[in-house]
Amino acid sequence: MRLYSIFVYLFLYIPIGVIAVFSFNAGRHASQFQGFSTQWYGKALNNPFVMDALQTSLTVAFFSALCASLFGTMAAVALQGIKGPVRTLFDGLIYIAVMIPGIVIGIATLIGLVTLFDLVNPAIAAIWPEGAKPPQLHMGMGSLIAAHTMFTMALVVIIVRARLAGMDRSLTEASSDLYATPMGTFRQVTLPMILPGVLAGFLLSFTFSFDDFIIAFFVAGSETTLPIYVFSSIRRGVTPEINAIGTMVLAASLIMLITAQILLRRGEKRKS
């Protein structure tokens, strides 16, 4: 049994390990190791296309995570006050949102947004003053952020809900008993208590958005995120430079996931 699980882990992590190892390859071939070097990291970081894509990815990840943690927390807090079948329905919808395959979200978002733009753009043009060029809504940064916000928001709702559920109800009662207004109670008690969950939700959302390829591929328009850049360069062959980018993305994602875990753990400990 133990041997079996070792094989499972090897199967999962050897490909990732190989990429990390070959990112330090001195030679230009991805298949044979010709000595240690960090030159590909330098190359990747000096490649303007990579840096552009990275900047796009970071911007999208940051803003979508911000929106997701804001709206997700609001939804979680509001759901706390709802009971009965409505609550069950919302709970179900949120879990479904997490489990729907990315490709479905991608296609659905693409079709939805294109339909919306087709409706809205003529309307804007109609009310726009004569002579000036009316703005056109189109796929790009905005649609990327919107699509990522949608699918990461469900994650935030789930994480924050778990923290809210674990919070002693008598804490908010005590705050109210000590003359705090409902808003004051939220600000001084509820929010600090769920903050680790909100931060963890932000980091997870950031990571999911940063790593997402499928949804971004559909809704990015002319924008290029880092995963899209990697995907398109692979068609020209796997280079150690790609390996270096992959390794950096992996390291960044791991750091964020671990930070999120630590935040959640620490929150747990404080509660008791």
Next chain:
Amino acid sequence: MNKGEYTPGREGGGKKIIAELRAVSKRFGDVLAADDLNLAIEEGEFLSFLGPSGCGKTTALRMLAGFEAPTDGEVLLDGDVVNKLDAHLRPVNMVFQHYALFPHLTVAQNIGYGLKQRRPRPSKAEIADKVAKALDLVQLKGFEDRRIWEMSGGQQQRVALARAVVNEPKLLLLDEPLAALDRKLRKDMQIELQNIQRSLGITFILVTHDQEEALSMSDRVCIMRAGKIEQIGSPQDLYDRPRNRYVAGFVGSTNFFDGKVANVSGSVANVTLGNGQDVTGEAVHDLHPGQDVTVSVRPEQISLSTKASDGSLPVTVLNRIFLGEHTEYLVRHDSLGDFLVLAPRLAELNEGPFNTGDVLQASWDAGAALVLENN
């Protein structure tokens, strides 16, 4: 409550009524948690709600705090009806059963929380000063910057108390505050709570299921059952003149004998017990001949002797427990069953101590037995 049974715990009267429940009921779905509660709370008194879980005592407390609104009736604070006033607007503070201290704040921040919500907000120095005084009061000087989870259960209890009293509330509500503490700490805290109450003069309202806690600390005890108030009175009142069998059973330990009223003259009733034996006892309330009643005799009021006397009961000693000042005997009467006798050390100088298996005569003074309604 029937008329004439309201028994204020203090002499003199004329005390200001700080809070009042008027015909208050609370319904949760099909459950009537509080049923027509009438109660006037005097300024500065220590009042306890005593009863088993689910008797409505916590509901009564939560209606005073503002966490529940009564379905019927009126809750008054300082003369004003406050039924619709939210908890954060009531000059009332609560010590929660599990303390409900804020884990993300320090001890000082917890205690200063209520002061900080005041508008206009008191100055930092003023808050710090009051917090320091409150900490001093509960003997936690120097613990200002501790985190809640670094404190022991007893210390957390004190912080919770300080957090409430620092606001100088009109009512301090305590919801089973000592339930989570071990026996020794509970004893100490009982004395301390009483001292704090006396020194601050704040009205304390305690909810508890522990009769010893209620009797030892309170000026008045309000005994509840199934959402209703059974009896309100000073601990001594309840002990000496319980309204019915339920109250007598809840306050102190006692022996019950079932019987039927033979005749009543004034406050003395003659009761025929199950075995045909006649006993005389004090009728605490109006009784009529033929009524099924309970005769209650406290264990310390029964004496044991080897000699028979008029009306004494032949019993066999089943068990003896030495308690120091007293010895507790469990004795058996052939037809009346088992009951407890508490013999003081002094009495044992004349006769006894007795041993398991001894055949003795049990008796009590005519005035010692109480004849009570059954319900």
